Structure formats: C-alpha cells, structure tokens
Amino acid sequence: MSVISSNVDSSTLVTLPTRAGELCVRDAIAEDVDAFVSYWHESGDAHLQFLGIDRAKLGTVEDTRKRFLEMRRQGPDQASIAFTITLNGVVIGYTNINRYGPNDNYPHLHTYRSSVKSAAQFAKPVKRDNRAGVAGALIGSILEMHFRLFPIRRLVLQTRTRNKRINGALDLYLPVAETRHFDNPDGVAGPGEFHVRYASNDDAHWLLARSQSLANGAESHEHD
Numbered sequence: 001m002s003v004i005s006s007n008v009d010s011s012t013l014v015t016l017p018t019r020a021g022e023l024c025v026r027d028a029i030a031e032d033v034d035a036f037v038s039y040w041h042e043s044g045d046a047h048l049q050f051l052g053i054d055r056a057k058l059g060t061v062e063d064t065r066k067r068f069l070e071m072r073r074q075g076p077d078q079a080s081i082a083f084t085i086t087l088n089g090v091v092i093g094y095t096n097i098n099r100y101g102p103n104d105n106y107p108h109l110h111t112y113r114s115s116v117k118s119a120a121q122f123a124k125p126v127k128r129d130n131r132a133g134v135a136g137a138l139i140g141s142i143l144e145m146h147f148r149l150f151p152i153r154r155l156v157l158q159t160r161t162r163n164k165r166i167n168g169a170l171d172l173y174l175p176v177a178e179t180r181h182f183d184n185p186d187g188v189a190g191p192g193e194f195h196v197r198y199a200s201n202d203d204a205h206w207l208l209a210r211s212q213s214l215a216n217g218a219e220s221h222e223h224d
Contacts, residue, residue: 011073013083013149014141018215020134021088025142028082028094033068035091036082039112040064052160054190071096083145085111087134095142098186103154106186107146109166111135136169140211143173147204157197158185167195173210174199 014025028036040048041061048055058064071082082096093111100106111134143155159166161179174197183191199207 013145014138016138016141016211016215018134018137019217023134023138023215024086025083025095025138025145026086027073028068028084029072030069032084032091032094033065035112036068036094037061037064039093039110051163052190052192053188057188057190083142085109085138093135095138097146097150097155099150099152102152105146105150105152105155107143107155107157108187109135109139109142133169135166136172137211137215139169140173140207140209140214143199144204144208144211147201153201155199156186157199158182158187158189158194159197160189161193161195170195170197172214173207 011027012024013027014023016023040058041064048058059067068082071080073081073083079100080096080098082094084091085093085095093109095107095109097108098106146152146155157170157174159170161167167176176195177198178196179193180196181191181193185192185194
C-alpha cells in the first residue's frame with residue numbers, strides 16, 4: 001500500500017490529537033481515490049478472503065474507481081458518501097456511510113496498516129498495553145460525525161465475526177446486539193455470519209467524548 005500525502009484544502013470534519021499524531025477525517029476528493037482503489041485491488045487475495053468480500057460486488061478496478069468518485073460528498077440527498085482519514089497529513093484509510101432511511105444507515109471503516117506505520121514513524125513511542133489503536137480511537141468521532149452531518153436517527157454496524165480487530169475496537173464503544181447470518185450484507189461483503197451493533201442519535205455526545213478519551217492513549221497500531 002503506497003503512502004499518499006495530501007496537501008489539498010478540503011473540509012476537515014474531525015480532528016483528533018493522539019500519541020501517534022493528529023488524526024483527521026475530511027471530505028474525500030478525487031486525489032484520494034487512487035489510495036482507495038489500491039487498498040481494494042492491491043492488498044492481495046488473502047486479505048479480501050479474510051474480509052469475506054464478494055468479488056462480483058467489488059467489481060473491476062475501474063468499477064471501484066467510479067464508485068469512489070461518485071461517493072464524494074455532493075448534496076443532502078446522496079445515499080453513499082466517502083470520507084478520507086489522515087494521520088499527520090498522510091492518507092491512511094477511509095470511512096463511508098450508506099444511507100437507506102432514518103433508522104437504516106451503515107457506516108464502514110478501513111485503514112491501511114503500512115500507511116499508518118509510515119505516518120506515525122516520528123511519533124513518540126509508548127509502551128504497548130490496552131490503549132486503542134488509531135482506528136479504535138476514531139470510531140466514536142466518526143459515528144458522531146455521521147449524526148452531525150445527516151438527518152439520521154440510527155446507525156447499524158455489521159462486522160464479520162472473525163474480524164477480531166474491528167470487533168475489539170467496537171467493543172470499546174458498543175455491545176453486540178445480535179449475531180446472525182446475512183445472505184446480502186451491506187457494502188461489498190459476501191454472505192456470512194456478522195455481529196450487529198446499533199448507535200442512536202442520543203449516543204452521539206457520549207461517542208464523541210469516549211473517542212476523545214481513547215485518543216489520549218492511541219498508539220499507531222490499528223484495526224481493519
């Protein structure tokens with residue numbers, strides 16, 4: 001995964017100081033799309049298999065490029081929107097939301113390990129303990145951002161049960177409400193067993209505060 005620095009002026013929606021440096025979430029721009037495409041098409045078959053990706057849903061390189069270009073934030077009625085995550089000015093991943101109704105909205109988060117490591121190389125080292133990684137620290141701020149930006153009441157988080165990293169990060173915020181098999185989960189995932197968690201608009205303030213608290217101890221390890 002290549003490391004891409006971004007000096008493009010864009011709308012910064014989240015700023016979160018951490019031990020690994022400054023984490024930001026901003027509107028995705030065209031210059032970010034190459035990194036997103038690279039993540040999905042150059043990370044290798046083993047990574048896609050672990051995530052349980054449906055190759056037909058993912059499509060070709062050009063399908064993915066077109067999808068992300070269309071997901072740049074443009075208007076209030078847009079159903080799918082992507083946002084870029086940076087650490088110390090380096091693009092390290094993205095988050096997106098698929099909106100279907102006030103109570104039916106699905107956020108997704110992907111960070112790139114190699115880019116996180118490079119972006120945090122000058123951070124002051126700390127002892128590894130139970131501190132959150134950068135993605136774990138960000139989750140609450142990202143969920144709060146979605147409630148702040150869109151007229152929604154509930155977020156639904158689907159995570160494949162075998163993905164211990166993202167589930168461990170989410171455990172810092174929300175309990176598993178149910179575990180079940182989905183034939184057609186949200187996004188580009190294929191059928192399988194998923195944990196489901198829910199966050200409501202009433203949780204937004206707490207989620208942000210929890211994120212800020214965790215960020216104080218966030219190291220440069222992260223969660224896919």
